[in-house]
Each structure stands twice: as structure tokens, then as C-alpha cells.
Amino acid sequence: MQRFLVAESESPDDRAARRAHTGQSSGESYADTLRQMAAGAEIILCQPADAGQPGFSPEKLGAFDAVFLTGSPLHVYDDTPEVRRQLAFMRAVFASGTPSFGSCAGLQVAVAAAGGRVRAMPERMEAGFSRRIVATEAGREHPLLAGRPATWDAPAIHGDEVEELPEGATLLAGNAVTRVQAVEIRHDKGVFWGVQYHPELSLGEIAIALRRQAARLVEAGLAEDEGEVEERAGVIEALHGDPARRSLRWRLGVDGELADTDARRTEIANFLRALPTIDRRGAR
Incomplete structure (x- = not known):
């Protein structure tokens, strides 16, 4: 039986706020997605950014088949205790x-x-x-993006981005807004595959996220007013309920790569499929 660790970096207040709107924290939502995709896997949640949480040594992390890191309001350029704890956790993951x-x-x-x-x-x-x-030349050959077309759309909501990749990283995809949309990082003994977007989220969760950040979206100039945000969120929510409806796809300008659940989760499925080929010395 596979054992997965899901690390959520939301603060306790952020987790409570998300549960109030969606019924789940980011980690709980991620765990549900993994249960649907990897039947029978044991999934454990942890909160490495929280004060007083049990630490995870490289030896303890080595008992898991994979570690998943969720989205979060966390800003990793802020020098706070929460950020320092989260970065220490990730360094232990790499070391494991x-x-x-x-x-x-x-x-x-x-x-x-x-x-x-x-x-x-x-x-x-x-x-x-x-x-x-769009995948880079390296990305077109990388198993993380296997099955993706020449260009695709994905659920996303973020105001931070990667400015500079670390040594040992390979850029796999980007777009006109954010240069780093997918990447592989080889560091210490570990291999990390990641994306700037959210393959784990449902369209319903994206609609909720837009509503929660309506004022910020207006301030950023993405909408004229909060009513416009609500209108768009309503169409996305409707597509969540009827993903094959052509009129809704047309209004949003999306296709099956985003509307269909399996296609939206492509990168997670590829990672799960590749796990047996990723060894613990950092070689694929």
C-alpha cells in the first residue's frame, strides 16, 4: 500500500476560513483528489508551518512513497517563523x-x-x-507533461511567482504571464515536480476562490467591479456542474483540457505513474 504525506502550509486561521467557504482546507481537498486517483493509498496530512507541530526528519519522511505540497496564502519571501518552518520541512523532504x-x-x-x-x-x-x-523543449520530453497538447489552460489563482530557479532545476513550461509554470528540481537526494497552477482543484473550488478574492481582483484591474467577478464565478460554477456543456465552454473559452476532470489532473496522474521510476538518489 502506498503512503502519501500531504503538507498544507496554510495557517490555522486560513484553514478555518477555507473550510467555512468550501468545507475543506487545501490539504483536505488535495487528499480527496489523491484518494480518487490512487485508490487504497494511505494519506496523512501534516501542517509543517504551524508552531508546535511534530518535526519530520529525513528518516521519517523516507517512510513515505511521496510528499505533496498544497497551495497556500503563504509568501515564501516573508521572513516569518511560519515560512522558516515550511522551508525547513521542504529541505528535509529533499534530504530524505x-x-x-x-x-x-x-x-x-x-x-x-x-x-x-x-x-x-x-x-x-x-x-x-x-x-x-506552453512546454519548453525539455518539457515536451518530460514525463510530468506527458499527454499535454502544444498549449493548454489550467486552473490558477496566484499573485506570487518564481523569479529565479535554483541550481538543479529544469524549466518545463511557462506562459506569457508567468515564465515558470512547470519545473523539475533536483536538490540534495530528492526530486520535485511542480506546477504553478492547480491540477488538484475542481472548477467549483476555483469559483469559490474568485468570490473570496473579488475585491483584490477588482483592485488588480481584472474586473470592473465585484458583480463582474460574481458573473464569471457563476459560469465557472455552472461548468463544474455540467462540464460537457458547449455553451459554457464557449463563454469561458476553454476546452476539455480544463473542463474534463481527468485532463485537468494530468500532471498529478503522470507523477503517480512515474513514482516507481524515481529512485531515492535523485535519478529518474
Whole structure:
């Protein structure tokens, strides 16, 4: 039986706020996705950014088949105790050699832990969907992106981005908004695969996220007012309920790569499929 560790870096208040809106924390949502994709796997959640949490040594982390890092409001360029604890956890993951995968802030944590840099996005953000993602030459041959077409869209909501990749990283995909959309990092004994977008999220969760950040989206110039955000969130929510409905796909300008659950989760499925081939010395 496979054992997966899901590390959520939300603060207790952030987890409570997300549960109030969606019924689950980011980690709980991620765990549900993994249960659907890897039937029978044992999935354990942890909160490495929280004060007073039991530590995870490389030896303890080595008992897991994979570690998953969720999205979060965490900003890894802030020198806070929460960020320091999260980065220490990720360095232990790398030291353990356990393969790891991360989305959005999870990618940013891995980048910073391996020596790269993350920044607030200057005068822009991605909200709802990341559009026209394109694989690099290395990405077209990498198993993380197997099955992706020449260009694709994905669920996304973020205002931070990778500024500089660490040594040992390979850029796999980007778009016009954010240069780093997918990456592999080899650091210490570990291998990390990550994406800036959210393959684990449902369209319903994206709609909720837009509603929660409506004021910020208006401030960023992505919408004229909160009513416009609500209208868009409503269409996304409707597509969640009826993903094959052509009129909704047309209104949002999306296709099956984003509307279909299995296609949306491509990178997670590829990571799970590749786990037996990723050894603990950092070689694929």
C-alpha cells in the first residue's frame, strides 16, 4: 500500500476560513483528489508551518512513497517563523530522497528551499485560469507533461511567482504571464515536480476562490467591479456542474483540457505513474 504525506502550509486561521467557504482546507481537498486517483493509498496530512507541530526528519519522511505540497496564502519571501518552518520541512523532504510534487505555493516553497527566489508578481496576477501554457523543449520530453497538447489552460489563482530557479532545476513550461509554470528540481537526494497552477482543484473550488478574492481582483484591474467577478464565478460554477456543456465552454473559452476532470489532473496522474521510476538518489 502506498503512503502519501500531504503538507498544507496554510495557517490555522486560513484553514478555518477555507473550510467555512468550501468545507475543506487545501490539504483536505488535495487528499480527496489523491484518494480518487490512487485508490487504497494511505494519506496523512501534516501542517509543517504551524508552531508546535511534530518535526519530520529525513528518516521519517523516507517512510513515505511521496510528499505533496498544497497551495497556500503563504509568501515564501516573508521572513516569518511560519515560512522558516515550511522551508525547513521542504529541505528535509529533499534530504530524505522522497519524491515530491507541489502546486502553486507548493512549487514556490520547493524553489526557495533549494536556493531559488520567489517574488510578488509586478502589476499582474493570474486568477481563474492560466492561459496558453506552453512546454519548453525539455518539457515536451518530460514525463510530468506527458499527454499535454502544444498549449493548454489550467486552473490558477496566484499573485506570487518564481523569479529565479535554483541550481538543479529544469524549466518545463511557462506562459506569457508567468515564465515558470512547470519545473523539475533536483536538490540534495530528492526530486520535485511542480506546477504553478492547480491540477488538484475542481472548477467549483476555483469559483469559490474568485468570490473570496473579488475585491483584490477588482483592485488588480481584472474586473470592473465585484458583480463582474460574481458573473464569471457563476459560469465557472455552472461548468463544474455540467462540464460537457458547449455553451459554457464557449463563454469561458476553454476546452476539455480544463473542463474534463481527468485532463485537468494530468500532471498529478503522470507523477503517480512515474513514482516507481524515481529512485531515492535523485535519478529518474
